[in-house]
Every structure is written in C-alpha cells, then in structure tokens.
Amino acid sequence: ELAKKIFGELDRKKALLVGAGEMAELAAQHLVNQGVAQLVVVNRTFSRAQELAEKLHGEAAPMENLPQELVDADIVITSTGAQEYIITGDMVQRVMRERKMKPMFFIDIAVPRDVDPQVERVENVYAYDIDDLEQVVEENRKRREKEATKAERIVEEEVENFLHWLRSQEVVPVIVSLRNWCDEIRKRELEKTVSRMKLNGEEAKALEALTSAIVNKILHPPLSYMKEAASKGEGEKVARLVKGLFALEEKDEHKDRDQRQ
Numbered sequence: 087e088l089a090k091k092i093f094g095e096l097d098r099k100k101a102l103l104v105g106a107g108e109m110a111e112l113a114a115q116h117l118v119n120q121g122v123a124q125l126v127v128v129n130r131t132f133s134r135a136q137e138l139a140e141k142l143h144g145e146a147a148p149m150e151n152l153p154q155e156l157v158d159a160d161i162v163i164t165s166t167g168a169q170e171y172i173i174t175g176d177m178v179q180r181v182m183r184e185r186k187m188k189p190m191f192f193i194d195i196a197v198p199r200d201v202d203p204q205v206e207r208v209e210n211v212y213a214y215d216i217d218d219l220e221q222v223v224e225e226n227r228k229r230r231e232k233e234a235t236k237a238e239r240i241v242e243e244e245v246e247n248f249l250h251w252l253r254s255q256e257v258v259p260v261i262v263s264l265r266n267w268c269d270e271i272r273k274r275e276l277e278k279t280v281s282r283m284k285l286n287g288e289e290a291k292a293l294e295a296l297t298s299a300i301v302n303k304i305l306h307p308p309l310s311y312m313k314e315a316a317s318k319g320e321g322e323k324v325a326r327l328v329k330g331l332f333a334l335e336e337k338d339e340h341k342d343r344d345q346r347q
Contacts, residue, residue, distance in 0.1 A: 096117070096120050096121050096122045096123070096161075097121045097122070097123055098123050099122055099123055099124075099160040099161055100122070100123060100124040100125075100126070100158055100159050100160050100161070101114070101117050101122045101124065101125045101126070101159065101160070101161040101162070101163065102125075102126050102128065102155050102156065102158075102159035102161070102162045102163070103125060103126065103127045103128065103138075103144075103163050103165075104128050104129075104152065104162065104163065104164040104165070104166060104172065104173075104200065105128075105129060105163075105164060105165040105166035105167075105196065105200070106127055106129040106131070106134045106135055106137075106138045107165055107166075107167075109165045109195050110138075110163060110164075110165035110195070111138055111141075111142075113163045113165065113193065113195060114127070114138075114142055114144075114163060115142065117161065117163070118142055118143070118144075122161065124144070124145070125139070125142055125143070125144030125145070126139070126144060126145045126146070126147055126155055126158075126159070127139040127142070127144055127145070127146050127147070128146075128147050128148070128149055128151065128152055128155055129146075129149065129166075130149050130166070132146065132148050132149075135147065135148075152172070152173075153177060153180075153181065156173070156177070156178070156181045156190075157181050157184045157185055159190070160188070160189070160190060160191065161190075161191045161193070162190070162191065162192045162193070163192075163193045163195065164192070164193070164194045164195070164196055164200035164201055165194075165195045165196050165200070166196055166200050167196075168196070168198075168200060169198065171199065171200060171201065171202040172200050172201075173192070173200060173201045173202060173205065174202045174204070174205075175202050175204030175205050175207065175208065178190070178202075178205045178208050178211055179208055182208055182209070182210065182211065187209060187210050188210070189210045189211075189212070190210065190211050190212070191211075191212045191213075192205060192211065192212065192213040192214065193214050194213065194214065194215045194216070195215075195216060197216065199215055201213055201215070250317050255316075256316050256321030256322050256325055257312045257313065257315070257316045257321045257324060257325050257328075259325075260312065260325045260328050260329055260334065261309055261312060261313075263329075263334045264305065264308075264309070264328065264332060264334060265305065265309075267332065267334065268301050268304075268305060269301065272297050272298070272300075272301050275297075276293060276294060276297050279293065280293065308328070311324070312324050312325070312328065
C-alpha cells in the first residue's frame with residue numbers, strides 16, 4: 087500500500103528482497119500478489135535465496151551482488167539477522183546517482199534495523215521501519231473503524247426506514263378501503279351530474295378531473311395522519327377508529343357479498 091502511494095501501480099516495478107526468513111517471505115508474497123513485475127531475492131545463504139526465489143517465481147542473487155541489485159530495484163524489503171546496517175546512507179547515495187535519482191522505496195522489517203536511518207535523508211528515497219509500519223497499520227485501522235461507523239449508520243437508517251414501512255402497512259388496507267369508498271361516491275354522483283346536464287366529452291373530462299382533485303384534497307389530511315400514526319406504532323388503533331367512523335368493514339362485507347353473487 088505504501089509503495090503504491092509512491093509508485094502508483096507496481097506492474098512495472100522491480101522488488102528486491104534482502105533476507106529469506108519467514109517475515110521476508112510474507113512481505114515478498116504480498117508484493118507479488120500486488121502485481122510487482124520482478125522479484126530478486128538476496129541472502130547470505132545463496133541456496134536459501136534460490137529456494138525462496140523459486141517459490142515466489144523470482145530470481146536469486148548472492149549477497150555480494152547487493153550494491154548492483156539495489157541499483158535496479160525500485161522497492162527493497164530487508165529482513166536479515168545482521169547486527170549492523172547492511173544498507174548505509176553512503177551506499178544508497180551512490181546507488182541513487184546510478185539510478186539517475188529515480189524514486190526508491192525501502193521497507194526495513196528487521197530488528198535490529200538493516201537500513202541506516204541516514205538513508206531517509208537521500209533525495210527521492212522513502213524508508214520505513216517497523217515503527218512506521220505500525221503507524222500505517224494504526225491509521226488504516228482507524229480509517230476502517232470510521233468506514234464501519236458510517237456503514238453501521240447506514241444500516242440503522244435502512245432498518246428504521248424498513249420498520250417505518252412495515253408499521254405503515256397496518257393502515258394500508260384501511261387507506262385503500264377509504265379511497266375506494268370515496269371514489270365510488272364520486273363516480274356515482276359524477277355520473278348523475280353528467281347525464282342530467284348533458285355534458286359533452288371535454289366537459290365531462292374536466293368535471294372528472296375536478297372531482298378527483300377535490301376528493302384527493304379532502305383525503306390528504308386524514309391519510310397523512312394515519313401514516314404518521316402508523317410510523318409511531320399507533321397504526322392499529324387509528325385503523326380501527328377510521329373503520330368505525332366510516333363503517334368501512336360493513337362496506338367491505340357488502341362488496342364481498344356482491345362479488346360472490
């Protein structure tokens with residue numbers, strides 16, 4: 087991830103692994119998974135370097151070739167058991183001159199450190215040790231926690247929306263019955279008026295629109311109240327009240343009997 091921030095995509099970058107222990111192998115495997123173009127393994131025991139290089143589909147080189155391998159490497163991971171710095175500031179300055187100052191990225195996961203802290207002062211060189219990596223991990227953890235909090239908030243909102251919808255379903259049948267009843271009355275009265283006044287098609291259509299608008303305006307407040315009550319968990323109570331007020335159950339029963347007949 088750090089290397090990607092500096093280089094962008096890694097498919098044209100060469101990685102150098104200095105050391106062939108378990109930690110080095112894990113780090114190198116991660117780079118390979120990220121699509122690094124080439125991997126070279128350098129180790130004091132050349133046979134171990136060959137073994138790991140073969141496993142990671144890379145190449146092996148002896149430790150004495152380290153200076154030249156550094157010149158060709160864009161990303162360097164070090165994890166040896168050395169007690170002294172194996173990569174010094176002077177060495178990296180010479181390497182950078184040969185590289186024509188192309189950016190170089192060091193990840194030192196050795197304890198004690200393999201890379202001299204002076205390396206960080208060299209222009210276009212980016213060096214990270216265990217402490218730096220722990221800080222990056224912590225930043226990533228905080229970012230994930232922040233994203234998780236956002237996700238939880240979204241889930242809570244969606245759950246609340248669903249519960250709101252679910253509660254509103256308690257009054258839906260009553261709303262439908264009330265609308266149907268009002269519309270039946272409107273249509274009957276409209277039909278009487280149109281036939282009595284002998285209106286033409288355009289006039290009848292205009293009157294149809296007018297009566298529909300009137301019914302909708304009359305129904306809007308009570309229907310809105312019913313939905314709001316349902317969202318507060320009072321849908322069943324309000325539904326019973328409206329049914330009784332407009333005798334909707336009786337009307338529904340009559341309608342069912344008529345349909346069966």
